[in-house]
Amino acid sequence: MRYLPHTSEDITTMLRKVGLNSLDALFSTIPEECRRTADLNLPEPLSEWELNAHMDALAGSMAVSPQYKSFLGSGSYDHYIPEAVNHLLSRSEVYTAYTPYQPEISQGTLQAIYEYQTLITRLLGMEVANASLYDGASGLAEALLMAIRTTRRNKVAISRLIHPLYRRVVQTYFAPTGCEVVELPYLPNGRTDLAGLDNLDDLAAVAVQSPNFFGCIEDLKNIEEKVHADGKTLFVTCFTEPLAYGMLKSPGSCGADIACGEGQSLGIPRSFGGPGLGVFATKHKYVRNMPGRLIGQTTDKNGKRGFVLTLATREQHIRREKATSNICSNQGLCATAATMYMAFVGGTGFRELAALNRDKAHYLKSELQKAGFAISFDSPTFNEFVVEFSDGFEATYDRLLEKKIVAGLPLVPYFPELANHYVFCVTETSSKADMDALVKEVQS
Amino acid sequence: MRYLPHTSEDITTMLRKVGLNSLDALFSTIPEECRRTADLNLPEPLSEWELNAHMDALAGSMAVSPQYKSFLGSGSYDHYIPEAVNHLLSRSEVYTAYTPYQPEISQGTLQAIYEYQTLITRLLGMEVANASLYDGASGLAEALLMAIRTTRRNKVAISRLIHPLYRRVVQTYFAPTGCEVVELPYLPNGRTDLAGLDNLDDLAAVAVQSPNFFGCIEDLKNIEEKVHADGKTLFVTCFTEPLAYGMLKSPGSCGADIACGEGQSLGIPRSFGGPGLGVFATKHKYVRNMPGRLIGQTTDKNGKRGFVLTLATREQHIRREKATSNICSNQGLCATAATMYMAFVGGTGFRELAALNRDKAHYLKSELQKAGFAISFDSPTFNEFVVEFSDGFEATYDRLLEKKIVAGLPLVPYFPELANHYVFCVTETSSKADMDALVKEVQS
Amino acid sequence: MKDFVGTTGLIFNEPLLWDKGATGRSGFSLPRRDVDAADLDDDLNGGGPDFPDLSELDVVRHFTRLSQWNFGVDSGMYPLGSCTMKYNPKINERQAALPGFAGAHPLLPAQLSQGVLKMMFDLERYLAEITGMPAVTLQPAAGSHGELTGMMIIHAYHESKGKQRTKVLIPDTAHGTNPASATLCGFKSIPVKSNEQGILSAETIAQMMDEDTAGIMVTNPNTLGLFEENINKITEIVHSKGGLVYGDGANMNAIMGIVDVKKAGIDVLHLNLHKTFSTPHGGGGPGSGPICVTEELEHFLPVPRVIEKDGKYELCEDYPESVGKIHAFYGNFGVLIKAYSYIMSMGADLKKVSQLAVLSANYIKESLKGTFHLPYDRPCMHECVFSDKFQQAAKVITLDIAKRLMEYGYHPPTVYFPLVVQGAIMIEPTETESKEDIDGFIEAMKSIAEEAKQNPELLHAAPVIAKVRRLDETGAARNPCLAG
Amino acid sequence: MKDFVGTTGLIFNEPLLWDKGATGRSGFSLPRRDVDAADLDDDLNGGGPDFPDLSELDVVRHFTRLSQWNFGVDSGMYPLGSCTMKYNPKINERQAALPGFAGAHPLLPAQLSQGVLKMMFDLERYLAEITGMPAVTLQPAAGSHGELTGMMIIHAYHESKGKQRTKVLIPDTAHGTNPASATLCGFKSIPVKSNEQGILSAETIAQMMDEDTAGIMVTNPNTLGLFEENINKITEIVHSKGGLVYGDGANMNAIMGIVDVKKAGIDVLHLNLHKTFSTPHGGGGPGSGPICVTEELEHFLPVPRVIEKDGKYELCEDYPESVGKIHAFYGNFGVLIKAYSYIMSMGADLKKVSQLAVLSANYIKESLKGTFHLPYDRPCMHECVFSDKFQQAAKVITLDIAKRLMEYGYHPPTVYFPLVVQGAIMIEPTETESKEDIDGFIEAMKSIAEEAKQNPELLHAAPVIAKVRRLDETGAARNPCLAG
Numbered sequence A, B: 001m002r003y004l005p006h007t008s009e010d011i012t013t014m015l016r017k018v019g020l021n022s023l024d025a026l027f028s029t030i031p032e033e034c035r036r037t038a039d040l041n042l043p044e045p046l047s048e049w050e051l052n053a054h055m056d057a058l059a060g061s062m063a064v065s066p067q068y069k070s071f072l073g074s075g076s077y078d079h080y081i082p083e084a085v086n087h088l089l090s091r092s093e094v095y096t097a098y099t100p101y102q103p104e105i106s107q108g109t110l111q112a113i114y115e116y117q118t119l120i121t122r123l124l125g126m127e128v129a130n131a132s133l134y135d136g137a138s139g140l141a142e143a144l145l146m147a148i149r150t151t152r153r154n155k156v157a158i159s160r161l162i163h164p165l166y167r168r169v170v171q172t173y174f175a176p177t178g179c180e181v182v183e184l185p186y187l188p189n190g191r192t193d194l195a196g197l198d199n200l201d202d203l204a205a206v207a208v209q210s211p212n213f214f215g216c217i218e219d220l221k222n223i224e225e226k227v228h229a230d231g232k233t234l235f236v237t238c239f240t241e242p243l244a245y246g247m248l249k250s251p252g253s254c255g256a257d258i259a260c261g262e263g264q265s266l267g268i269p270r271s272f273g274g275p276g277l278g279v280f281a282t283k284h285k286y287v288r289n290m291p292g293r294l295i296g297q298t299t300d301k302n303g304k305r306g307f308v309l310t311l312a313t314r315e316q317h318i319r320r321e322k323a324t325s326n327i328c329s330n331q332g333l334c335a336t337a338a339t340m341y342m343a344f345v346g347g348t349g350f351r352e353l354a355a356l357n358r359d360k361a362h363y364l365k366s367e368l369q370k371a372g373f374a375i376s377f378d379s380p381t382f383n384e385f386v387v388e389f390s391d392g393f394e395a396t397y398d399r400l401l402e403k404k405i406v407a408g409l410p411l412v413p414y415f416p417e418l419a420n421h422y423v424f425c426v427t428e429t430s431s432k433a434d435m436d437a438l439v440k441e442v443q444s
Numbered sequence C, D: 001m002k003d004f005v006g007t008t009g010l011i012f013n014e015p016l017l018w019d020k021g022a023t024g025r026s027g028f029s030l031p032r033r034d035v036d037a038a039d040l041d042d043d044l045n046g047g048g049p050d051f052p053d054l055s056e057l058d059v060v061r062h063f064t065r066l067s068q069w070n071f072g073v074d075s076g077m078y079p080l081g082s083c084t085m086k087y088n089p090k091i092n093e094r095q096a097a098l099p100g101f102a103g104a105h106p107l108l109p110a111q112l113s114q115g116v117l118k119m120m121f122d123l124e125r126y127l128a129e130i131t132g133m134p135a136v137t138l139q140p141a142a143g144s145h146g147e148l149t150g151m152m153i154i155h156a157y158h159e160s161k162g163k164q165r166t167k168v169l170i171p172d173t174a175h176g177t178n179p180a181s182a183t184l185c186g187f188k189s190i191p192v193k194s195n196e197q198g199i200l201s202a203e204t205i206a207q208m209m210d211e212d213t214a215g216i217m218v219t220n221p222n223t224l225g226l227f228e229e230n231i232n233k234i235t236e237i238v239h240s241k242g243g244l245v246y247g248d249g250a251n252m253n254a255i256m257g258i259v260d261v262k263k264a265g266i267d268v269l270h271l272n273l274h275k276t277f278s279t280p281h282g283g284g285g286p287g288s289g290p291i292c293v294t295e296e297l298e299h300f301l302p303v304p305r306v307i308e309k310d311g312k313y314e315l316c317e318d319y320p321e322s323v324g325k326i327h328a329f330y331g332n333f334g335v336l337i338k339a340y341s342y343i344m345s346m347g348a349d350l351k352k353v354s355q356l357a358v359l360s361a362n363y364i365k366e367s368l369k370g371t372f373h374l375p376y377d378r379p380c381m382h383e384c385v386f387s388d389k390f391q392q393a394a395k396v397i398t399l400d401i402a403k404r405l406m407e408y409g410y411h412p413p414t415v416y417f418p419l420v421v422q423g424a425i426m427i428e429p430t431e432t433e434s435k436e437d438i439d440g441f442i443e444a445m446k447s448i449a450e451e452a453k454q455n456p457e458l459l460h461a462a463p464v465i466a467k468v469r470r471l472d473e474t475g476a477a478r479n480p481c482l483a484g
């Protein structure tokens, strides 16, 4: 087998050195009662060529662009990724290295992640960002737990317009902690209804998503005032579409204490929902309560600039019983990809790309409106919005699937009260022609 | 444009330094009478994404495996290429470097090509190999010209069973030189007929191909005796399928003075016929007459091993009017790919792979024979052989194309006397199932 | 120092991204605009981020140069203990990049996602076969995420029994993330000492295990590279007190095809696909930490779960007792593809993998034991742990040895972990290193031990040939500079 | 030396392939055998080659390490004169690797090859538009191959006129391969001196051109980076004597969208797609050297030619006067794909490419002219040529400057070429280098000139930070060791 270099001579010599005469003898310390009796019952090993054919077949059965025209977003976005990103990621020094425990021979990873942390703070207008968490959902959960640690309070309020799957992950993380999660309803305009806040005190945090699950842009500034009225509560903003901050006011500029979300849009393929990128940023004063790893700048013996993993005291190695975070491996390579992506797109490009997304989405929105469909919520949107169709649209939806068009995401599984409502997403990858085709089809 | 870094400020500053105030002014030395008047009339630049779609469409229109089951060989072979070869070739230090003029920072290329030269000598049983020529055909032409230089004679004899397209390239190279090319006919057994040699004297070289265009293995040893009877004539052997030497006696062991051919089989995709790899090897005593570049081992100031381009005296740089070779850029990256391929496959693997090719081809040969088709030539073959069908097989051939089966190569365009004869090729990529399907189809 | 693997060559300095570039430059191909601009209310408009503008070549060169400052598995031997730095097959990268996988949206209707669902379904079955545990979830995004999920399940289990428990036993030979994961579930972790053999003795557990203890987290093989020989007795004791046993299976590379984890009495086990199953570490992830559980705990597994109904695959949410979701979608799917490809390429040879990994570790242990202090001289599994005891006389410590090893061209082992061995040097060669490379490493370690006696300054100064010298980590932590 | 781009870091020694490995090891996935073995007569059986047996990781590490000893365009600025080392767009590699292209067999029936034929047909049209020459062949595999083909055509032309000619005029500013290509066609090359301005004067040509001279080979812009201003007069003279003009267009990067080669009176021109059109050099190829000819010469072009018949493309052999085939198939098709992709990405911006390439060269010329001797102080095209004259006093020669430049992190320019300038330093930045990088290079050159005065040993010793020091090239040539 090409991955196993040991020849039988090698094995014999090595066994001799170890003083044994069989490979089985190596496992003498393993008691009978927990040993396997039978050999592994797994498929016959495939050759490289059989594996390719097998995987081509599996992958070939999937519904992807360009064959499919999909208007699905809702936490996983279809953005162009420059080929140069793939080229650079494929360098083995980048993707086969471990977490940079030995800084002298890991400066590539370390500088890249330091650049990632920096670009993220610039994107979100925050002071510090960590080296990544698993994904947007667990990132939000970690943010709320962090708020609980910092404020020593045990209740948080989160908007119902936060991605429903994220809210479920929050529930899971909170279940064993005994802390409480209150959900805030939404207004007819598609923004979070904060009225409830008044009779909720001692909140560790209030969390909203912007643009939210309906695609609507929340009025963060205004929410911030309400949240910070009580001097202690932390304002947590999350996002599923970071590209929005190519044009929108940043969470930081709106007073967020923690900004977190999913970074998949930043040069990472959707690959059925993972690996993504848990983006997490906060203020300096909270850094020692922040989960996840951090890269810091320092100097070497000769005063030369270099980078290291730092503030590990928050981690598991030292004072292991006191650790505030259990994150070890994170999404390093995805963070590196995001750094490359942000570098290629650049500041100017990022603004233009964000505008293009909004403009295309706006085009489809108005075309559908012209075609007589109701735009359910009238708050401003970025590249997603909700449309209400008339009863029986399911049939049309399925007919469109036949035609390789995915007409958005039905909201009803997540919001039972919103039958016939669909979230549409339009990115730079959808052409006017695709959109016109969709509009034509939904009418026929 | 992402490939052009100059901002307008950059341009202004640089122009100022040059003392000009416009880009056009840079071209003041170009006389009016040879200037373009109109702008370039080329298609609108495509974005990266439009280009991908455009190229996908062009490539998508091609007939390739696995959709097509092709039994085409004849100078371009379908062999599996380990993904790791592509991975290593994609390292930019490898593929973006120029010819290694500055050895201190080109040792990677230099050692790889030195390893290539060495593995080629081992494969062909020759003493020295060059760093590559353009392809098998021009390599053969260069070999014959080299024979003419060395022997100071002006006539060569080449077998008709050398790839017909190679023979045409030889004609082209010889046309302006005034030297003569005589062709040797073939025997009913599919080997070269040497009878003609007796009344041909003062030959600079005799060239045969083995396995030849009919797939038959020539009796090199025996030919060598005839050729070398006259002490001066050089024995040139060429090949289109180097994998054959995973089992066959090497040209060197059969006394070849020059062994040359196409190396595409060694880990290089077919790519519609190019880039391939002109493999060229000879004996020490002829090295200074050998075309193409050479890498030699040497030592650095500190006695450390290193490699350099050497024997450039044969080249264009010095004594330019006397150069024996005009080769500058060769097929370096293809030679590197071949080195990687030979390293991955290994000696043991290369033997097994060769055997597998021969065995599969032999299977199809005998199945077709069982099915009642004539195997035209009865000399031993490697992974190609000729089958004679009955009149009107063209129709079947076209029907099979419809079924995405390419039933070999019709010989008649190259050998008018061989109507209904087809060369079939079977490599490790054809499964028994594919072959059985073919046999079934040609009968129905 | 004779001609070892490490040497120096030309590499390049490279500034920080934002110290490069010029406004208006572009490295991105902006798609053609085919719709009009829609304006945005000023009070929402933030003007966009302050990123540098660079050309494609600027960026390509930047990251090409950075990459050259890194050491990867393809650069040389990477015997980082507990990290299983085996070869990452190139072909598996190809599979994960297939458009059908890379382009798949997680919320597509199931009938349009059969390929990926089948792959996940089968992978769960294979991991079940490899561990002996009947039920599997692929959702955790890393080993620690698996630990957390596992502890949530144990928490949910006790909840369902009507009485929550407050403590969890954690041996000093368990991995550092274990206590942290327990803490996140509100458990208090109680350290357990391993015995003089470096493993847990049943007696200790018998004394410590009680009705208020939710269970124990055992890393097995443990972080000393030793197999917990008393595992069955221990699991019996824990079970007898109504507790559950969490198994940290990140070291599974030692025992595939050999140990049946279920038979050992483990209730929940996590695997690190980015170790045992050859998926690359990416400089710190993404990983994947599936967990495997007993029938009793299956209904607590995260949702959705992949199920098969007459040949069709679907995602099923209908598990009322499930702990819920722990990832927005289904975990690090892209990593699963690579692990699946690896398993499909190895089949039952996975047993051979473990045999050769253990052989190599024992070979190193035997070859170096005279030279370096071996605290636990017993047959090891996938790794062996030495200490700097013999070198301390010459004022040479583990850190010096690690840094010097770089100059010999090897990535240092894991150092100062596990904490039970002070100045620990934890060496895990893995099965993909050839005997020649392992011999080269052994020779290097011996030569370093010699240098420690003859010429300790060499070690104190090391590394001098890397891009940077030793870095000021204290300074970095004292006044953190975390963004430029 | 202040903080320049070049520095040192950890890289790795690596033996020769056959000094690694162990028999029986394998790095290749042998396809499953589904047929019986057929035996081969012993007298044919040679037992196979003596290659080493290596694991996949052995080989991956071997070539990964070798690659780190190389300098590529992605590593840093590569101002190698006459080689146009511009950025090689990554996306073009993707196109060439598409299975439909990479897997295409050259002898497939035309109806199954429409995609590639259309691409070749269009590429010929685009190159015709860019040069102004009406007819194109893509068959030559490199620039020199194009020269050879072009000279064959000139030979065939004179043959067709009934009287062959024996000589060809070749300026001292022409590329080194030109005379060699002429020689291969049986022509005697007659050197022509350029004038004190570094270009050809019409008078000289008028004197030398005669009825026995087949024509002239002009590299334009020439190897001094200067445009042959008298080109039209020269071509007139040559034509008036019944000769033809061969144009070496490898330096086309200077004049795209600016010069109409046809209007300059060129009869045959070759292009280097691996220079002007951004395809990678691969450490010495594969390249592609299409030639472009006038209507008069079109029927001499190699066959087959790609033609279009009502929307369908075919390969046509029916050109009785063709020189024939010069490649087994259609040239380096894989390279054509990349050049085509580049043209499709640039369109009319190719003019911008030339403007910026020329701007950068002149910027360097003006910035360094005080510092290094500039033999021809005139507006240059894509490159400028200096000499070591100013440094000779300090016993510093061009070679020292080149080697020292490596330590600053730049690839040296082309040196000792063209021969008309002794100790030539030929600098071609290309348009893809940013002003900052060019400024860094200029600063490095100035600092080296300073060192030449202050501290010449530095230069004589250089390079000390590369994988190897200066190599013994004389020894290598005296007793060649060409295989291990």
Ligand SMILES: Cc1ncc(COP(=O)(O)O)c(C=O)c1O
Residues within 6 Å of the ligand: A327, A328, A329, C082, C083, C142, C143, C144, C145, C175, C177, C219, C248, C250, C251, C272, C287, C288, C289
């Ligand atoms: C034994 C053990 N358990 C758990 C972990 C945590 O795994 P991860 O880094 O994927 O979270 C590791 C990895 O460091 C480990 O070695």
Ligand SMILES: Cc1ncc(COP(=O)(O)O)c(C=O)c1O
Residues within 6 Å of the ligand: B327, B328, B329, D082, D083, D142, D143, D144, D145, D175, D177, D219, D248, D250, D251, D272, D287, D288, D289
């Ligand atoms: C001006 C000029 N002509 C011709 C050539 C030869 O091109 P190639 O190396 O592709 O044969 C070169 C490349 O060195 C060149 O610079």
